[in-house]
Amino acid sequence: MDPGQLIETNLPPIPAPIWFVQLFKVLGFTLHAVPMNLWYAGILIALVLYVRGGEHGQTFGRRLMTQMPIILAYGINLGIVPLLFVQVAYAQPFYSATILMAWHWLMIIALLIPAYYGVYLYSFGLRSDGPGLTAFRRAAGWVAAVLLVVIGWLFVNGMSLMVNPHAWPELWKRADFYGATLGTGSNIADATLWPRWLLMLGLAIGTTAVWLLFDAAWFASAESDQYRSWSLTLSWKLYTASMVWFAVAGTLYVITGWQSFKQMFGFPTVLLTLLTALAPGLPWLLLFRQVRAGQFPSRGVAALIALAQLGVLGVNAISRQVLQNIELKPHFDVLARQTATQYGPLAMFLIAFLLGAGVMTWMIWQIVRPGQPAAES
Ligand code: HEM
Secondary structure (H helix, E strand, C coil), rough: CHHHHCCCCCCECCCCCCCHHHHHHHHHHHHHHHHHHHHCHHHHHHHHHHHHHHHHHHHHHHHHHHHHEEEEEEEEHHHHHHHHHHHHCCCCHHHHHHHHHHHHHHHHHHHHHHHHHHHHHHHHHHHCCCCCCHHHHHHHHHHHHHHHHHHHHHHHHHHHHHCCCHHHHHHHHHHHHHHHHHCCCCCCCCCCCHHHHHHHHHHHHHHHHHHHHHHHCCCCCCCCCHHHHHHHHHHHHHHHHHHHHHHHHHHHHHCCCHHHHHHHCCCCCHHHHHHHHHCCCCHHHHHHHHHCCCCCCCHHHHHHHHHHHHHHHHHHHHHHHHHHHHHHHHCHHHHHHCCCHHHHHHHHHHHHHHHHHHHHHHHHHHHHHHCCCCCCC
């Protein structure tokens, strides 16, 4: 069976220019990735450090976990932006894939709710009980960490199944109920699944490393100088580990997905591929410079390092987008779709986006503005 038969081809035109859709999909995913990385790898790192990291490890564990409810709220809301644009321009392959794996896909919500509660229980426990956190609250934190890693895996599963139409007919036949699918499929047989999952985890460790330093520079004025110099050393070590992880997972991803990746190595796309591979070098170099000078960075330098990591995630998001288009092209050429721009909804989206971004920025400003009491958590 031709997998293309499972994609609706009689499509209405898309309601916004395709460059606009791709721009906001990539921008939205980059913004989602920052907080998502902090709960994806950050919670596990914080929990381990809280138990095994000595005095400063405990401080970082406490800090990140008390910030986590806000980080989760930001990240989940920011996930809506790319979701919106996936649905606008990629609805046909997106829904085909997520219907075939419907139970797994819906499970994201079922897992996210207890994960959210777990984070709250741990975080509020730290505020009320301090270091004497009850065993129940500790367990809730660990359960949340594991659930969030599983949710990440389900996302990778869904997004990789979406670009793997060859797997669909078989998944459909296996769970066929009088022509309808039972939705029990999964992309587990796809060799790119695990490297892709590992790649995002590697990036997430890097983002957590940068947050450790950024938080120490911007929000931790109540902590000691020793904590700050500890955070610089650990940030650099953690970032180095994440870079090695990223390189190994990235290489495996390229090898397992070579059929599509070979186009990523043609000119001029190869320049983007190289940039994506080398991008983590910049935050690493900036961190290394500080470590070598034995000097804790100023707020400005810490912001520069954070910006460099945002660049790493941004370039990665652009590459993912280019690759997604390449993978789908044989069955679904998104760039060739007709457009009939609907200016009213487009303007409403832009207004809502700017208002939302403004409110979020204002909320962050309330925390960091001069004259505020030091953000203890
Ligand atoms: C419930 C609110 C969430 C929404 C609406 C959301 C939305 C999205 C969307 C639309 C993408 C794909 C972006 C694209 O390809 O352009 C994505 C990717 C991803 N999300 Fe989220 N997300 C949410 C929560 C989470 C949670 C709780 C996790 C847990 C770790 C997570 C982890 C991931 C990962 C790992 C990817 C990358 C998957 C891949 O393509 O390899 N997200 N998210």
